Amino acid sequence: MSKETFYKGAQGNLSLHVVTIALATLAADSSVVATDNLPIGTQITGVRIVNAALGADTEVTVQIADREGNSTDLAVFDTVAAGNGSAFIKPVYIGDEGPSDLVIKNSGTGAATGEVTIQLEYRFKGY
Numbered sequence: 001m002s003k004e005t006f007y008k009g010a011q012g013n014l015s016l017h018v019v020t021i022a023l024a025t026l027a028a029d030s031s032v033v034a035t036d037n038l039p040i041g042t043q044i045t046g047v048r049i050v051n052a053a054l055g056a057d058t059e060v061t062v063q064i065a066d067r068e069g070n071s072t073d074l075a076v077f078d079t080v081a082a083g084n085g086s087a088f089i090k091p092v093y094i095g096d097e098g099p100s101d102l103v104i105k106n107s108g109t110g111a112a113t114g115e116v117t118i119q120l121e122y123r124f125k126g127y
Contacts, residue, residue, distance in 0.1 A: 012123055012124075012125070013123060013124070014045070014121065014122075014123050015121075015122055015123060015124065016119055016120070016121055016122075017035065017102075017119070017120040017122060018117065018118070018119050018120075019034045019035050019102070019117070019118050019120075020115060020116070020117040020118075021034055021104060021115070021116050021117075021118075022114070022115050023054065023104075023106075023112050023113055023114060023115070023116060024113060025111045025112075025113050026104075026106045026111065026112040026113070027106065027111050028057075028106055028107075028108055028109050028110060028111065029105075029106065029107070030105070030106055031063070031103050031104060031105035031106070032103070032104050033065075033101045033102070033103055034101075034102045034103065034104050034118055035101065035102040035120075036099075036101045036102075037099040037100075037101065038064065038094055038099060038100045038101065038102055039094065039099055039124070040094055040095060040096075040098065040099060040127045041094065041095075041124055041125055041126045041127040042093070042094045042122050042123075042124055042125070043091045043092070043093045043094075043122060043123050043124075043125050044064070044074060044089065044091065044092045044093075044094075044120060044121070044122045045088070045089065045091050045121050045122060045123065046086065046087060046088045046089060046120075046121035047062050047074050047075040047086070047087050047089065047118065047119070047120060047121070048084070048085070048086040048087075048118070048119035048121070049062070049075075049077045049079075049084060049085050049086075049116065049117065049118055049119070050083075050084040050116075050117040050119075051077070051079045051082060051083060051084070051114065051115070051116045051117070052082050052114035052115045052116070053079070053080065053081050053082045053114060054079040054080070054106075054112040054113060054114045054116070055079075055080070055110050055111060055112055055113055055114070056080060056110045057080070057108045057109040057110030058078075058079045058080055058106060058108040058110050058111075058112040059076060059077065059078055059079060059080075059106070059107045059108035060076070060077045060079045060104055060105070060106065060107065060108075060112070060116060061073050061074075061075070061076045061077075061104075061105045061107040062074045062075050062076075062077070062102070062103070062104060062105075062118060062120075063102075063103040063104075063105055064092065064094065064100040064101065064102060064103065065100060065101045065103050066094075066097035066098055066099075066100045067097065067098040067099065067100075068097065068098075070097070071103065071105075072092060074087070074089055074092065075087035075089060076107060079108070079112065079114075079116070080108075093125070095127065102118070102120060104116060104118065
């Protein structure tokens with residue numbers, strides 16, 4: 001897994017956080033943290049995915065999970081075949097619940113194996 005630094009530049013600038021993960025048989029209903037501790041003050045505005053064919057009956061849900069273990073689904077992508085997709089979402093703000101993790105969950109019924117690149121579109125608003 002490739003860890004990328006989360007950029008917290010000038011407030012209001014639209015930014016793109018890119019992380020690539022090689023999944024090795026991620027079981028159905030299992031998840032992996034792609035980036036930990038997204039900072040308070042981040043407003044997520046979109047999610048993109050570029051994926052290899054991850055296997056029959058696979059689907060990836062991109063989530064954020066707060067320090068209490070509560071998760072919010074950002075976008076769901078069909079990953080049976082290789083491809084890419086994007087989802088523009090109602091902005092999700094990371095605030096009082098504290099730093100949150102960017103999580104990839106296999107929400108399909110088959111095990112997922114292969115490479116996934118997540119591109120998280122966000123702007124840093126501050127707290």
